[in-house]
Amino acid sequence: MRPVVGDIPRYTDAYFRKSKETVGKFGDVRATYAVFMRRPVLFTGALVLNWLRGVEAERGVVFDIETPFTEGEWVGAGEPMLYISGSLFHLVDLETLYLQKLGASCVAAYNAYMMAKALPKTAFLAMDARHCAGVDMAELMAYAASVGSEAAKKIGAVGFIGNATDATAHFFGQANGLGTMPHALIGYAGSTLRAAEMLHETYPNDALTVLADYYGQEVTDSLAVARRFPALVAEGKLAFRLDTHGGRYIEGMDLQSSYAVLDRCVPNAIRSYRTEGELRHLVGTGVTAAAIWHLREALDEAGFHKAKIVASSGFNVEKCQTMAIADAPIDTVGTGSYLPDRWSETYATADIIEYDGKPSVKVGREFLLSKRRAERTFAAAART
DSSP states (O other): OOSOGGGHHHHSOHHHHHHHHHHHHHOOOEEEEEEEESSOEEOOOHHHHHHHHHHHHHHTOOOEEEOSSOTTOEEOTTOOOEEEEEEHHHHTTTHHHHHHHHHHHHHHHHHHHHHHHHSTTSEEEEOOGGGSSSHHHHHHHHHHHHHHHHHHHTTTOOEEEEESOSTTGGGGTOSSOOOOOOHHHHHHHSSHHHHHHHHHHHSTTSOEEEEOOTTSOHHHHHHHHHHHOHHHHHTTOEEEEEOOOTTSOOTTOOHHHHHHHHHHHOGGGTSSOOOHHHHHHHHSSSSOHHHHHHHHHHHHHTTOTTOEEEEOSSOOHHHHHHHHHTTOOOSEEEEOTTSOSSGGGGOEEEEEEEETTEEOOOTTOHHHHHHHHHHHHHHHHHHO
């Protein structure tokens, strides 16, 4: 329940506070707000609804809240996703805060859905927390990923299996956050192998995921760790995470060999026209489809067929779709790149469309009234 009711005046826009005082002076009315966005999204409203119910309880009022969409359902551009009716005096100062909780999460859920849909056989781990502007945003983004994931699961995708922090792990059905090892642990240990040994000794019952790029020896270090822990490999409990930055190719690769590995493994990926962005994800520097296939080949040739690969570094919708083109052998994607890229696309908007039951909306937003009338006509027909 953030912000708590007592803090609402501090965090809402001044013109809403002034409007509240004016309505209090000249008389309250019943108002109906329509809340919408200007782009397609997935409806991600549970946190907003919970907050509004909390405000109701604290203020001793009742809001009538209609949700034409279920959680995770597709919402078209301009379609009202919430109708909020009640005392204008008690609603007018809430708009800033419920819009903050809605817009960005709806876009993030859409992105998470599109990523999981693109790679339906791949598990995803939500690693957005470090990119969020505070714990409130982290909660919204984690919840959004879980909503997008659930929508993707309905079409057969694995989706998101967890996230990085304990605070929001419950959104994914987990008791705790999940994670691998940071680069800092490898620097502390002095070698990738030693870091793996130390982590396994500390958490002997956990599956082990080893970050492989610290020394620029993704293949060499992965094979060394696999040879050290053959039992974990056999149990499917050893994975290698590629997080190679975009300034270099992974060990043993360059542009020519990148094309060569894809030609061996997935020739159709490079025999059709590809955009510049797609080529960057297929054969460029960093964590590309070619890099992942290269590591997979090395592990398989050494007999470590059950060793898994975790990929991270810029896995947004576009990159996931490109990985699908190359059928990249990724077991898990670690990503925070479902966070909205263009913040202006996250702006949710609310307009009052009725005062005491009388339709009224500002010029240019008449489509909200048309939509409302159509929904009411459909609902009446359904009842009869």
